[in-house]
Amino acid sequence: MLSLAALGLLLSACGGGSGTAPASQSEAAPDPLSGLPETPGCTLLDRRSFLADQFKTQYFYNDLTAPVDPAPEQGLRAYFSASLFKGNERIPADRFSGYQTTEAYSQFYGEGKTLAYGLAVAGQEVQGRPDLPLYIRDVTPGSPAGTAGLRRGDRVHRLNDTTVEDAIARFDFSMLTPQQAGQELVLEVERDGLRRTVRLSASVHDVVPVRLGRVISLPDGRRMGLVRFNSMITLAEPDLQAHFQQFREQGVTEVVFDLRYNGGGSVAVGGRIASMAAGTKADGQVYAVLRNNAQLQASNSTFRFGTPVSWPGVKRVYVLSGLRTCSASEQLIAGLRGVGIEVVQIGSTTCGKPVGFRPREHCGLTYSLVNFDSVNAKGEGGYYSGFAATCRVAEDFTKTMEDTTEPLTAAAIRHASGQGCPAASGPDQQPLSGRTGRSLLLRDGPEWTGLMVP
Numbered sequence: 324m325l326s327l328a329a330l331g332l333l334l335s336a337c338g339g340g341s342g343t344a345p346a347s348q349s350e351a352a353p354d355p356l357s358g359l360p361e362t363p364g365c366t367l368l369d370r371r372s373f374l375a376d377q378f379k380t381q382y383f384y385n386d387l388t389a390p391v392d393p394a395p396e397q398g399l400r401a402y403f404s405a406s407l408f409k410g411n412e413r414i415p416a417d418r419f420s421g422y423q424t425t426e427a428y429s430q431f432y433g434e435g436k437t438l439a440y441g442l443a444v445a446g447q448e449v450q451g452r453p454d455l456p457l458y459i460r461d462v463t464p465g466s467p468a469g470t471a472g473l474r475r476g477d478r479v480h481r482l483n484d485t486t487v488e489d490a491i492a493r494f495d496f497s498m499l500t501p502q503q504a505g506q507e508l509v510l511e512v513e514r515d516g517l518r519r520t521v522r523l524s525a526s527v528h529d530v531v532p533v534r535l536g537r538v539i540s541l542p543d544g545r546r547m548g549l550v551r552f553n554s555m556i557t558l559a560e561p562d563l564q565a566h567f568q569q570f571r572e573q574g575v576t577e578v579v580f581d582l583r584y585n586g587g588g589s590v591a592v593g594g595r596i597a598s599m600a601a602g603t604k605a606d607g608q609v610y611a612v613l614r615n616n617a618q619l620q621a622s623n624s625t626f627r628f629g630t631p632v633s634w635p636g637v638k639r640v641y642v643l644s645g646l647r648t649c650s651a652s653e654q655l656i657a658g659l660r661g662v663g664i665e666v667v668q669i670g671s672t673t674c675g676k677p678v679g680f681r682p683r684e685h686c687g688l689t690y691s692l693v694n695f696d697s698v699n700a701k702g703e704g705g706y707y708s709g710f711a712a713t714c715r716v717a718e719d720f721t722k723t724m725e726d727t728t729e730p731l732t733a734a735a736i737r738h739a740s741g742q743g744c745p746a747a748s749g750p751d752q753q754p755l756s757g758r759t760g761r762s763l764l765l766r767d768g769p770e771w772t773g774l775m776v777p
Contacts, residue, residue, distance in 0.1 A: 359424070359686070359687050359688070362686075364686070365686035365687070367396075367398075367399060368393065368394070369686065370399055370685065370686060370688070371393035371394075371397070371399065371402045372393045373685045373686070374393065374399075374402065374403060374406065374690065375390065375391065375392075375393040375406075377683060377690060377692055378390065378391075378406045378692065380618070380619075381616075381619070381681070381683075381692060381694055382408075382616065382692050382693065382694070383615065383616050383678060383692075383693045383694055383695055383696060384408035384414075384417060384616075384693065385616050385618070386616065386617055387408055387411065387414075388406065388407070388408045388409075390406075391405045391406045403420075403422065407420060408693075414707060415675075415707055417693055419676060419678065419680075419691075419693055420680070420690075420691060420692045420693050421690075421691055422688050422689060422690045422691065423688070423689060424687060424688060424689070425684050425687055425688060425689045426687070428682070428689040429689075435529060435530045435556075435558050436527050436528065436529055436530060437527065437528065437530050438501060438503075438504060438525060438526070438527050439463070439466065439500075439501065439525065439528070440466065440467050440468050440499060440501060440508050440523045440525055441462055441463035441465075441466020441467055441468040441469055441528065442459060442462060442463075442466070442467075442468040442473060442499060442508075442510075442523070442768070443459070443460050443461040443462070443499075443584070443767060443768025444457055444458065444459055444460060444479055444496065444499070444767045444768060445457060445458050445459075445460040445718070445720050445767065446490070446491065446494070446496050446767030446768075447646050447647070447767055448717075448718070448749075449491050450491070450494055451491075451492075451494075452491065453487075453488040453489070453491040453492045454488075455491070456478050456487075457478065457479045457487045457490070457491060458475070458476060458477065458478055458479070458720035458721065459473060459474065459475055459476065459477045459478075459479060459512070459720070460475055460584075460718070460720050460768065461475060461553075461584055461724075461768060462474055462475065463528070463530075463531055464531050464534075465528055465529055465531065466526075466528050467523040467524055467525065467526055467528070468523055471521050471522075471523060472521075473510075473512065473521060474723075475720060475723055475724065476514070476720055476721045476722070476723070477512045477513065477514050478512060478513040478514070479510060479511070479512055479513075480511040480512065480513060480518065481509075481510065481511035482496070482498045482499070482508070482509075482510060483498050483508060483509050485498060496767045499767070499768065501525030503525070504525055504526055504527055505524055505525060505526075506524070506525045507522060507523065507524055507525075508522070508523045508525070509521070509522050509523075510522075510523065530554065530556070530558060532552050532553055532554040532556055532558050532559035532562075533550070533551070533552045533559050533562040533563060533566075534551045534552060534553065534724070535549065535550065535551035535581065535724065535725060536548075536549070536550045536551075536562065536563070536565075536566030536569070537549050537725075538569065538570065538573050538575060539727060539736065541577070541736065541739055541740055542740050543740065545576045545577065545739075546570075546573055546574055546575045546576060546577075547575060547576070547577040547578070547579060547735070547736065547739055548566065548567070548569075548570035548573075548575040548577070548578045548579065549578075549579040549581065549732070549735075550563055550566050550567075550578075550579070550580060550581065551581035551643075551724060552580075552581070552582075552585060553584045553585050553586075554585065554586075554588050555585065555587055555588025555589050555592045555593045555596065555651040555652065555655075556588050556589060556592060557589070557592055559592070559596075560592060560595060560596070560631075563596055563599060564599065564631055564632060567599040567600075567631075567632040567634075568632055570634075571632060571633075571634040575637070576637060577637060577639060577640075577641065577739045578600045578637050578640050578641070579640075579641040579642075579643065579732070579735050580596075580600070580640060580641070580642050580643070580655070581643040581724070581731075581732075582642055582643060582644055582648045582652045582655070583643050583644060583645045583647060583648060583670055583718070583731065584645075584647050584648075584768070585647070585648060585649075585652040586647055586648075586649045586650065586652070586674075586774060587649050587650030587651035587652055587653075587654075587676070587774040587775045588650075588651045588774055588775070588776075589651060589775075589776060589777075590611055590613065590626055590651060590654065590679065590697070590775060590776065590777050591626060591777065592651075593651040593652070593654055593655045593658070594610040594611065594626045594627070594628065594629070594658065595629060595631050596655065597610060597628065597655045597658050597659055598610075598628045598629045598630060598631055598632075599631055599632045599636075600636055600637055600640050600659065600664070601628055601636045601637075601659060601662065601664055602630070602632070602634050602635045602636020602637070603630055603633065603634070603635060603636065604635060604636055605628040605636065605662045605664070606628055606629060606630050607627055607628065607629075608627060608628050608661075608662045608700055609625060609626075609627055609628075609661065609662075609699070609700035610626045610627055610628050610658040610661075610662075610699070610700070611625075611626045611654055611657070611658050611697050611698070611699060612624070612625050612626075612697070612698050612699075613625075613626070613679065613695040613696075613697055613777060614695055614696050614697070614698065615694065615695050616694075623695075624777060628658075628662065636664075637664075638664065638665060639664070639665040639666075639667065639739075640659055640664055640665070640666050640667070641666075641667050641668075641669060641735040641738070641739065642655075642656055642666055642667070642668050642669070643668075643669050643670050643731040643732070643735065644656075644668045644669070644670040644671065644672075644673050644710070644712060645670045645671045645672075645673070645718070646671065646672070646673070646674055647674065647768075648670075648673040648674060649673065649674035649675075649676050649774075650674070650676040650679065650774055650775035651679070651774065651775040652673070653673050653674070653675075653676060653677065653706060653709070653710060654677075654697050654775060656668070656673070656710055657677075657697070657698075657699040657703060657704070657706065657710075658699050658700075660699065660701075660703070661699025661700035661701045661703065662699075662700055667713045667714070667735070667738055668710060668711070668712040668713045668714070669712060669713065669714045669716055669731050669734045669735050669738070670712050670714075670715075670716055670718070670731050671712050671715060671716075671717075671749065671750075671751050672708075672709040672710065672711050672712060672751055673706075673709040673710045674709055675706060675707045675708050675709035676707075676775065677696050677697050677698075677704045677705055677706045677707065678693045678695065678696045678697070678775070679693070679694065679695055679696075679697065679774075679775030679776055679777070680692060680693060680694055680774070680775065680776050681694045681695075681776060681777060682776060691774075691776075697775070711751070712751070713738075713744065714734050714738060714744030714745065714747075715744075715747040715748065715749065715751055716730050716731050716734045716744075716745065716747075716748055716749065717730065717748040717749025717750075718730060718731065718749070730745075730748070733745075
């Protein structure tokens with residue numbers, strides 16, 4: 324759904340991604356190699372040979388994966404898939420490594436733009452239940468969907484020629500992923516009992532990572548700061564820093580990170596955002612250690628807390644989480660806990676991705692192989708099953724995310740007020756990394772879950 328993007332924006336901070344990630348290539352997905360010419364030095368054999376070297380020397384699971392001979396004639400996708408770690412009793416199969424065109428990768432990270440409709444639906448929540456309604460869960464401001472007036476809570480009945488019941492039954496929302504600008508998506512939606520047909524034309528539009536920043540007054544007079552952002556990219560930092568300066572000035576004592584749709588991004592950016600909440604008390608302490616494969620241990624790297632906002636910070640952080648809370652977003656939870664800051668999770672279990680990438684470009688494609696895992700200051704990592712919610716709370720997609728009675732936000736306010744968790748609601752869905760036979764490309768919005776780069 325996203326036209327992925329470029330090193331410039333994030334690698335300037337040693338970092339990568341938005342909620343977009345290079346998900347594993349599947350047979351149903353468009354092959355990024357299509358249309359790329361074979362030139363001297365960039366034949367299929369050259370590409371396979373480059374990958375063979377990467378899997379042998381840079382891949383995190385190289386000691387658990389038998390090398391695959393690049394010489395026999397075969398497609399790039401087949402070779403890539405054959406080279407991936409297949410899992411064992413401790414670690415699930417690699418569902419995160421992938422590749423895409425460098426042009427697409429550069430567009431997102433270099434220019435802060437994406438090719439999309441700007442529309443996300445709550446498909447994960449109704450998986451296997453075609454009898455349930457499908458709601459729009461998020462719309463990107465300034466996108467084709469936003470310009471058309473679509474909003475969270477609109478009920479979808481048809482996607483092009485596919486009924487919602489059929490899309491849910493097949494768990495296929497590929498029609499939400501445009502392959503080129505101008506491609507059309509026709510939706511039948513319902514609001515307040517009235518149905519209408521909406522035609523969207525895919526376009527390249529601005530990424531809008533930060534969606535909300537506000538101060539909420541708690542019943543006892545204390546103040547809680549809430550920020551909602553969907554990507555750990557440098558583009559998010561100025562707005563978030565401004566919000567935290569406001570929190571400092573208004574005497575905020577509790578902070579809520581709404582990361583329910585944040586698929587990850589840059590370790591460096593995530594560390595600075597965590598530092599905004601931790602304040603001066605965590606300055607200089609370890610945020611995350613990135614550990615390479617056994618042959619590259621000398622190149623392990625450590626990221627530390629800083630003080631992007633000068634204030635004492637808070638002792639407790641609330642994180643609104645779910646299956647789409649992934650990678651660098653999970654790392655933020657682990658990093659804060661590693662220095663003794665209480666993290667209370669509201670929502671459901673996170674996606675389970677304690678590993679990340681150092682993307683490599685070759686012959687017009689950018690490859691993101693799993694290159695490292697991440698542990699916090701206490702050496703805690705390996706959260707392949709995700710982080711379970713403290714308070715299990717189901718979303719209500721008919722409520723706006725700005726509404727303080729929206730269930731996840733309301734639960735955070737309740738807990739911060741000393742009333743504990745509300746009654747558990749909704750299923751605690753299995754993390755994506757544990758779903759047999761599920762590719763991360765089977766997504767229901769413009770997030771590609773799972774990006775974490777230095």
